[in-house]
Amino acid sequence: DGGITQSPKYLFRKEGQNVTLSCEQNLNHDAMYWYRQDPGQGLRLIYYSQIVNDFQKGDIAEGYSVSREKKESFPLTVTSAQKNPTAFYLCASSTQALVNTEAFFGQGTRLTVV
Amino acid sequence: AQSVAQPEDQVNVAEGNPLTVKCTYSVSGNPYLFWYVQYPNRGLQFLLKYITGDNLVKGSYGFEAEFNKSQTSFHLKKPSALVSDSALYFCAVRDNAGANNLFFGTGTRLTVIP
Numbered sequence: 001d002g003g004i005t006q007s008p009k010y011l012f013r014k015e016g017q018n019v020t021l022s023c024e025q026n027l028n029h030d031a032m033y034w035y036r037q038d039p040g041q042g043l044r045l046i047y048y049s050q051i052v053n054d055f056q057k058g059d060i061a062e063g064y065s066v067s068r069e070k071k072e073s074f075p076l077t078v079t080s081a082q083k084n085p086t087a088f089y090l091c092a093s094s095t096q097a098l099v100n101t102e103a104f105f106g107q108g109t110r111l112t113v114v
Numbered sequence: 115a116q117s118v119a120q121p122e123d124q125v126n127v128a129e130g131n132p133l134t135v136k137c138t139y140s141v142s143g144n145p146y147l148f149w150y151v152q153y154p155n156r157g158l159q160f161l162l163k164y165i166t167g168d169n170l171v172k173g174s175y176g177f178e179a180e181f182n183k184s185q186t187s188f189h190l191k192k193p194s195a196l197v198s199d200s201a202l203y204f205c206a207v208r209d210n211a212g213a214n215n216l217f218f219g220t221g222t223r224l225t226v227i228p
Contacts (some may be wrong), residue, residue, distance in 0.1 A: 004157075009155075035218075040220055040221075042122070042204065042219055042220040042221055043204070043218040053134040058215065059215075075152070088155075090157055092158075099163045101161075102148055103216060104160070105150075105157035106157050107155075107156055107157045108155065108157050
């Protein structure tokens with residue numbers, strides 16, 4: 001069963017802690033993306049990666065870090081430098097770098113700072 | 115710069131009536147346009163896309179969208195709404211000028227009233 005898997009579904013973080021959100025895909029997609037969703041603001045791009053061992057900052061990369069050591073995996077770390085991390089995080093992938101193909105999304109991770 | 119506007123935060127429609135969810139866009143080149151739907155606490159599901167060709171695009175679950183270049187619009191439509199269509203709908207745009215990003219609107223919440 002192909003798709004994108006994000007884990008965990010819910011995550012709680014204490015202030016000052018780093019947390020890592022997992023994103024795995026078995027669609028053989030080259031490109032992967034992380035978006036942040038806040039109420040009333042749509043989706044904003046955090047980071048994206050077109051190939052293994054390469055990634056680019058999106059519009060709101062500050063306070064986040066990523067790695068792309070394997071084609072299937074694109075984990076996102078929310079660092080203590082991110083001042084307002086409470087949000088819904090969505091991972092996506094596509095066959096090319098979104099040239100004319102749709103992106104496929106995971107089910108999301110809801111991160112809450114406690 | 116690319117941008118997407120969804121002028122209505124909320125759209126209410128009676129079951130069985132036609133529905134329209136509005137989207138306008140701004141891009142520097144030719145647009146690639148997408149509609150996604152999101153159910154509560156879930157990821158985004160692809161509905162349809164416009165790349166080129168016929169201005170009327172048909173997608174999943176009976177949805178269609180009409181591309182209007184002169185009005186820079188890509189409104190989502192369905193002839194007869196179902197209660198199960200109630201969800202959050204996102205319009206997205208990407209131009210072909212090279213940016214590897216998908217710009218999302220802020221979303222429109224559709225409620226279909228039984």
